[in-house]
Amino acid sequence: MYGAEPAESERTAFRRAEKRYKLYKTPNPKSRKKLTHRTTDLSDVVDFHSILQSFERSGDPPPGIYGFQCPGFNRPVFCFADRPGFYFIPSALTVEEQCHWIRESLTTFPQPPNRTSLTAIYGPIADLFDAAQNQKVLIETKSLAADIEHETKNGENSLHTSKYIFSEAPDDARRGESCKPIAASVLLQKLRWSTLGLQFDWSKRNYDVSLPHNKIPDALCLLAKKMAVPAMSSREEFQPEAAIVNYFGPSDMLGGHLDDMEADWSKPIVSISLGCKAIFLLGGKSREDNPIAMFLRSGDIVLMAGQARECFHGVPRIFTGDEHADVATLLSHFSDKDNCCFMDYIRYSRININIRQVN
Numbered sequence: 001m002y003g004a005e006p007a008e009s010e011r012t013a014f015r016r017a018e019k020r021y022k023l024y025k026t027p028n029p030k031s032r033k034k035l036t037h038r039t040t041d042l043s044d045v046v047d048f049h050s051i052l053q054s055f056e057r058s059g060d061p062p063p064g065i066y067g068f069q070c071p072g073f074n075r076p077v078f079c080f081a082d083r084p085g086f087y088f089i090p091s092a093l094t095v096e097e098q099c100h101w102i103r104e105s106l107t108t109f110p111q112p113p114n115r116t117s118l119t120a121i122y123g124p125i126a127d128l129f130d131a132a133q134n135q136k137v138l139i140e141t142k143s144l145a146a147d148i149e150h151e152t153k154n155g156e157n158s159l160h161t162s163k164y165i166f167s168e169a170p171d172d173a174r175r176g177e178s179c180k181p182i183a184a185s186v187l188l189q190k191l192r193w194s195t196l197g198l199q200f201d202w203s204k205r206n207y208d209v210s211l212p213h214n215k216i217p218d219a220l221c222l223l224a225k226k227m228a229v230p231a232m233s234s235r236e237e238f239q240p241e242a243a244i245v246n247y248f249g250p251s252d253m254l255g256g257h258l259d260d261m262e263a264d265w266s267k268p269i270v271s272i273s274l275g276c277k278a279i280f281l282l283g284g285k286s287r288e289d290n291p292i293a294m295f296l297r298s299g300d301i302v303l304m305a306g307q308a309r310e311c312f313h314g315v316p317r318i319f320t321g322d323e324h325a326d327v328a329t330l331l332s333h334f335s336d337k338d339n340c341c342f343m344d345y346i347r348y349s350r351i352n353i354n355i356r357q358v359n
């Protein structure tokens with residue numbers, strides 16, 4: 001699911017589009033040391049926020065795009081004439097809702113038993129965001145390591161036990177520490193994904209129902225069910241069973257891929273964007289098809305169902321920095337003392353929560 005196939009030719013239309021939009025750093029002519037971002041021509045990138053504004057004024061979307069009418073769904077939805085099954089809901093979430101889901105994505109979602117990109121290396125680690133705010137460090141403890149060895153020998157599953165814990169500072173590190181402490185803030189920067197509900201096993205590229213998991217939080221389920229309506233038949237309700245939360249740092253990208261591990265592709269993936277603006281590429285059923293590039297902003301929701309589930313897609317670029325990130329309103333909501341840690345994170349990051357019905 002993640003990253004392009006290794007054998008993929010650099011010459012496919014999808015790859016060319018990725019290269020066109022990805023972030024390039026070039027030497028800054030004004031300073032010998034600093035790198036600057038190479039300017040990218042964004043004139044072909046579809047901007048549903050300006051489309052919405054002119055649609056509300058004149059009722060006319062641009063050629064190839066139409067407003068989708070869905071009884072009982074009282075917000076604007078746009079579709080591409082040549083990408084059936086893809087739905088774009090601009091500004092689907094209020095700023096308060098965006099702030100709520102950013103907080104949850106950083107504090108609650110990466111908590112065990114949910115697995116994260118760090119679990120395979122460190123085992124389950126709790127309270128990462130809090131530890132990063134409090135300048136804690138992760139240390140390995142020999143005594144716990146011995147416990148784990150004992151448990152494993154006795155046939156118990158050591159997946160639930162962590163031999164790593166957060167400690168106040170390197171000096172306070174417990175005796176028995178056997179490796180260099182790692183700052184929680186560094187680990188937070190390395191956090192790439194967490195999984196909710198049924199846990200996705202990246203090595204097997206499948207859902208592993210035997211892994212311990214909690215149900216997707218009710219509020220997220222409700223939101224996904226509500227937002228999935230345009231892509232569902234009127235007789236059925238979307239059943240959220242799993243979610244992947246992606247965390248993007250300034251130079252991260254998500255290579256072109258298909259999400260094909262769910263049983264019923266007629267059901268949508270509900271994909272929520274939070275934080276910095278990104279470019280999303282929606283290709284066709286072959287990597288040779290020219291992808292459509294569009295901006296995804298905080299609060300936008302995208303649905304991919306039916307034929308759109310067979311379309312390659314990816315995120316070649318996120319925009320950070322005050323000029324292009326489009327997060328000013330969000331930052332002002334996070335500016336009070338209790339929330340400035342979220343502001344510091346989201347100013348340079350993007351979060352995507354994509355919710356799936358697996359069976």
Ligand SMILES: O=C(O)CCC(=O)C(=O)O
Pocket residue numbers: 001244246254259271273280296313314315352354
């Ligand atoms: O970040 C996004 O908007 C897309 C995420 C995605 O395609 C995925 O997780 O499969």
